[in-house]
Amino acid sequence: MGLGLLNGLKMVEVGDSVAVAFTGKLLADLGADVVTVEPPGGGRLRQLPPYYRDMPGPGRSVLHAWLSTNKRSIALNCEKARGREILRELLRGTEVLVRGLEAGLDAGEMQAVNPRLSVTTISPFGTEGPYADYRANDLTLFAASGFSYYLVSPVDDPASTPPKQNPGYQVGLVAGLTAANATLWGLMAARRKGQGVLVDVSEWEAFAHLLYEHIGWLSEGTLASDRKQVPGAVITVVGGLVWCLPCADGWALVSPREDHQFKQWSEVIGAEEWASRPEFSTAGLREKNAWQIFEKSAAWTRLRKKADVFQAAQEKKVACFPVSQMSDLPELAQLQHRAFFAGIDHPVIQGVKYPGLPVQTDARAVLPTRPAPLPGEHTLEICMELGVSTEEIETLRQLEVI
Amino acid sequence: MYQNALEGVRVADFSWVVAGPFCTKLIGLMGAEVIKIESAARPQYKTRGSWFSVLNNSKKSCTINLSTDQGKALARKLIAVSDVVVENFSTGVMDRLGLGYDALRSIKPDIIYISSSGVGRTGPGKNYLAYGTLLQGLSGWTSLFSEPNPRMEGMGIVPSWTDPLTGLWEALLIQAALLHRSRTGEGFYVDLSMLESTITIMGDVFLGVAATGRSPVAGRSSSHSHAVPHGIYPCAGTDSWIAISVERQSEWESFCRVLGDPPWCHEADMLTLAGRQRSRARIDRLVADWTSEQQAQELFHRLQASGVPAGPCYNFREVVEDPQMRLRGLYRTLPGRDGREQRTTGIPWKDDTEWKGNLTPAPALGEHNEYVFLELLGMSRQEYEDSRQAGIIE
Numbered sequence: 146m147g148l149g150l151l152n153g154l155k156m157v158e159v160g161d162s163v164a165v166a167f168t169g170k171l172l173a174d175l176g177a178d179v180v181t182v183e184p185p186g187g188g189r190l191r192q193l194p195p196y197y198r199d200m201p202g203p204g205r206s207v208l209h210a211w212l213s214t215n216k217r218s219i220a221l222n223c224e225k226a227r228g229r230e231i232l233r234e235l236l237r238g239t240e241v242l243v244r245g246l247e248a249g250l251d252a253g254e255m256q257a258v259n260p261r262l263s264v265t266t267i268s269p270f271g272t273e274g275p276y277a278d279y280r281a282n283d284l285t286l287f288a289a290s291g292f293s294y295y296l297v298s299p300v301d302d303p304a305s306t307p308p309k310q311n312p313g314y315q316v317g318l319v320a321g322l323t324a325a326n327a328t329l330w331g332l333m334a335a336r337r338k339g340q341g342v343l344v345d346v347s348e349w350e351a352f353a354h355l356l357y358e359h360i361g362w363l364s365e366g367t368l369a370s371d372r373k374q375v376p377g378a379v380i381t382v383v384g385g386l387v388w389c390l391p392c393a394d395g396w397a398l399v400s401p402r403e404d405h406q407f408k409q410w411s412e413v414i415g416a417e418e419w420a421s422r423p424e425f426s427t428a429g430l431r432e433k434n435a436w437q438i439f440e441k442s443a444a445w446t447r448l449r450k451k452a453d454v455f456q457a458a459q460e461k462k463v464a465c466f467p468v469s470q471m472s473d474l475p476e477l478a479q480l481q482h483r484a485f486f487a488g489i490d491h492p493v494i495q496g497v498k499y500p501g502l503p504v505q506t507d508a509r510a511v512l513p514t515r516p517a518p519l520p521g522e523h524t525l526e527i528c529m530e531l532g533v534s535t536e537e538i539e540t541l542r543q544l545e546v547i
Numbered sequence: 548m549y550q551n552a553l554e555g556v557r558v559a560d561f562s563w564v565v566a567g568p569f570c571t572k573l574i575g576l577m578g579a580e581v582i583k584i585e586s587a588a589r590p591q592y593k594t595r596g597s598w599f600s601v602l603n604n605s606k607k608s609c610t611i612n613l614s615t616d617q618g619k620a621l622a623r624k625l626i627a628v629s630d631v632v633v634e635n636f637s638t639g640v641m642d643r644l645g646l647g648y649d650a651l652r653s654i655k656p657d658i659i660y661i662s663s664s665g666v667g668r669t670g671p672g673k674n675y676l677a678y679g680t681l682l683q684g685l686s687g688w689t690s691l692f693s694e695p696n697p698r699m700e701g702m703g704i705v706p707s708w709t710d711p712l713t714g715l716w717e718a719l720l721i722q723a724a725l726l727h728r729s730r731t732g733e734g735f736y737v738d739l740s741m742l743e744s745t746i747t748i749m750g751d752v753f754l755g756v757a758a759t760g761r762s763p764v765a766g767r768s769s770s771h772s773h774a775v776p777h778g779i780y781p782c783a784g785t786d787s788w789i790a791i792s793v794e795r796q797s798e799w800e801s802f803c804r805v806l807g808d809p810p811w812c813h814e815a816d817m818l819t820l821a822g823r824q825r826s827r828a829r830i831d832r833l834v835a836d837w838t839s840e841q842q843a844q845e846l847f848h849r850l851q852a853s854g855v856p857a858g859p860c861y862n863f864r865e866v867v868e869d870p871q872m873r874l875r876g877l878y879r880t881l882p883g884r885d886g887r888e889q890r891t892t893g894i895p896w897k898d899d900t901e902w903k904g905n906l907t908p909a910p911a912l913g914e915h916n917e918y919v920f921l922e923l924l925g926m927s928r929q930e931y932e933d934s935r936q937a938g939i940i941e
Contacts, residue, residue, distance in 0.1 A: 150723040153730060163751070163770075175723045195755035207758040208751055271897065276871040279851045280798075283770045285858030288779060288790035291866045296692055297701040303786040307779050308860045309701060310768035310790075312691035313752040317770075322715045322748065327896040329722040330577050333552035334898070342549070345897040350875045354895035355711040357569065359863040360878060361597030364890040368863060372786060374700075387680055389699045396695035398684040398704075406676075439697060464676040466685035468695050471756040471763070474687055474746060482670035485743050497757055500750045503716055503743030505669055506736050 146487065146501045147215050147512035151176035154332070157235055158182065158216070160245025161189035163283075163314040164267045164348055166212040167321025168243050168328060173215035174502055176512070177241075180527060181213065182232060185220045185545060187520030197494040204493035204519070208314075211499050213517030214489060219528075220521025221547055223250075228546045233258045234531045241265065241332055243324065246272060256341050263331040263341040267324050271347035281349070287311035290353040299374035306372075316352045323351035377436065386432055389468070390443050392451040399442070399458055399465040407431060409461040414445040491516045521547065550902045551578025556725060559584060559626050560606065561634040561641070563591060565679060565707065566663055566741060568602040569714025571633055574721055575605030576894045576904030582629070582919060583608045584622060585912055587941035593912065600883070600909040601891045607915035610941040617939045619645050624924050627654045630728075631721055635663040638673045648736045657734040659724040661717050667740035679709035679741060686745040691752065692766055701766070713744045775823040776802075776834045779860060782843035788860035789843045791834065791850065796820070801853040806837060876901065881908045916940055 154177040158169035166181075173179035181188070190209045197205040219235070222228040232250075236242060237259050244250050246268035256262050266272055269281035287293055293308035300306040324346040331344040362368035385402030401410035404427075411419040419425050424434045431438060446454045451467035458465030469477070475486055475498065483505060486498035501514075524547050528538050541547045548554075556579040560571045563585075575581040583606050587593060609625075612618040623646070626632055632651065634641050641647045641662070648660045662668055665677020683689055688708060693701040717739060724735040746753060755769060756762055763769050771777060774794040782789050793802050799820075803812040811833060816822035823830060838846065843859050850857040859865070867878050867890075876893060883889035893903030920926045920940060934940045 150727040199759040274874040280856040289858035338549035365597040468684040471687040479672035505738040
């Protein structure tokens with residue numbers, strides 16, 4: 146799905162990281178005219194797994210197909226002088242450039258072409274400082290952000306429990322979402338300033354920024370000094386107790402964190418007597434006696450399917466959901482109703498449904514999704530928009546500039 | 548100051564807990580005037596715990612008793628002079644208060660309305676009671692780390708994930724809607740699902756399952772999984788670890804040099820990526836033996852100096868104290884109300900100045916009542932005092 150919020154905004158994307166591609170995808174899905182500049186033959190992203198039916202080959206990267214919706218592609222050899230000139234021409238009529246640091250473009254040179262151009266640069270650690278040239282990927286940035294450590298904290302034995310690895314490109318995707326925010330901020334800041342601004346997004350900083358609780362704990366002196374589990378403790382998140390309960394066919398998470406919710410939960414599981422038990426009378430006491438509550442709750446849930454536990458709890462206005470596997474998601478009725486996963490017409494990849502924008506709005510604002518472009522699919526169209534003559538286009542093709 | 552790009556934009560912020568406040572803080576950092584509409588009756592607003600001060604910088608606070616007709620009328624007056632409404636109540640609450648999108652459009656036709664909820668405002672689940680942490684389970688996020696277990700050890704329940712992601716999505720949509728309004732003069736309504744916000748940020752993993760039929764291995768990185776070595780290895784000292792990922796041939800050769808070129812690096816199987824992939828388990832053991840005698844921080848820099856992707860496995864204190872992160876300036880210190888300094892975050896990007904957002908301390912409950920009701924809404928002092936007495940302004 147696309148939305149037309151950014152119609153009229155022209156943007157150029159150069160780079161081959163997931164973060165750069167996701168930034169461009171988000172702005173394209175929101176309606177911007179995003180031109181992705183690729184080397185002849187296509188960028189590195191086109192080679193990345195997962196592949197359609199698990200077989201690599203041209204046009205088979207499902208990751209690329211997802212990250213490139215609604216974009217146009219120009220295949221341009223920027224190593225050649227005329228290729229670089231065409232890029233400059235392209236930027237002359239563009240308000241925003243999103244680039245990966247690895248793309249090697251000089252932001253100052255690009256702004257010299259168009260002083261109103263704002264440039265968002267995305268890199269692992271930022272463009273300046275002692276780590277500016279350090280190499281990284283999702284695994285190493287996930288670890289350096291603190292996520293690996295806190296995903297397994299607390300545990301009984303930290304020494305034998307390594308920090309967790311990232312599942313996929315979550316650092317790149319969060320950095321892309323952050324960079325899309327930063328880019329629109331940069332655009333509005335530039336309009337106020339009357340000239341383009343430089344925006345510097347560090348994937349590492351963007352990801353560490355998510356740990357909002359930890360900075361609060363650091364302030365109040367309650368940040369744990371190690372990963373060691375306190376005996377008997379349960380997990381509390383944002384002041385609310387959560388229990389993970391075994392069911393006959395899986396697990397369910399439940400969080401009756403407020404007094405009235407706890408009363409409702411006790412009714413769900415037939416433990417109405419809890420209402421008169423002093424040891425459960427406040428949230429603090431329930432936290433202290435959480436394992437008692439777990440045992441009684443689990444005795445009830447073990448006999449029931451997770452979907453039944455979930456329905457029974459929600460009917461009583463208690464927050465509860467089954468624990469899903471990724472493969473369960475297309476079956477969730479709520480997601481089906483909102484058509485969250487949708488197919489995209491693609492020349493190679495057939496029958497795959499992709500996650501969309503997480504929103505519903507007035508149907509009149511929704512636009513159809515254009516599939517990921519073939520490498521250089523729009524080269525001719527864009528060159529003509531830039532006023533390059535058809536004769537020269539043919540020559541440039543022969544010279545492998547485009 | 549051009550960096551206050553949203554100066555002149557006013558946000559009526561009905562959101563609470565995490566996701567909405569995470570968003571409106573960012574919007575406030577960008578220069579918008581964010582006015583929290585709070586209630587003395589809600590414990591969260593009264594207690595204002597540690598994370599409250601992190602998520603509510605750069606905002607004003609007023610208190611309105613929305614259960615009274617006069618309170619609802621005040622809220623409508625405030626919205627009439629605002630540009631954006633953000634809310635994350637249960638489905639139907641804002642409608643019942645007369646503050647739903649359709650009702651507000653009649654008093655402010657170009658209002659931008661961001662309505663965020665657990666699984667969306669439409670569909671069979673629209674009335675589900677949800678918290679971000681539980682949606683981490685429903686979305687499949689927790690399945691990527693560990694089997695479920697009663698203690699939720701290593702499950703991905705913590706750190707909080709769905710809530711801050713939702714906040715980032717909301718901030719993006721507000722900015723896009725503001726640009727749309729400046730071009731067309733039209734408002735916009737967004738029904739944002741926290742569940743969907745989470746799944747899209749796992750889109751690569753979901754598509755891997757959809758396209759290949761294979762489920763990911765819990766706790767194993769699937770990006771760059773062809774790299775060898777690729778993992779988290781123990782270092783000298785207590786609970787000290789390093790992430791190393793060697794993908795390219797040149798990186799492998801550099802890695803071997805840092806290792807001191809031991810004979811096993813030159814065995815036939817080690818010379819190609821395919822051979823190293825076949826020997827992954829053995830390489831992991833040999834690398835772990837070596838790293839366990841190295842200091843993580845020193846090794847991180849040594850590997851990076853040789854062009855090998857590596858990252859220390861930081862705890863949060865180490866993140867904050869890292870020299871590069873200090874240079875980024877993400878973490879800021881503000882004077883707290885109790886005399887102690889309050890740590891918080893600035894905007895998570897930089898421009899070419901030292902600017903990190905229009906950062907001010909989180910407001911006290913109702914701190915800006917006089918500004919909002921007297922100055923902004925033009926109440927007389929007598930009306931204001933009467934409303935306070937009547938419990939309409941709490």
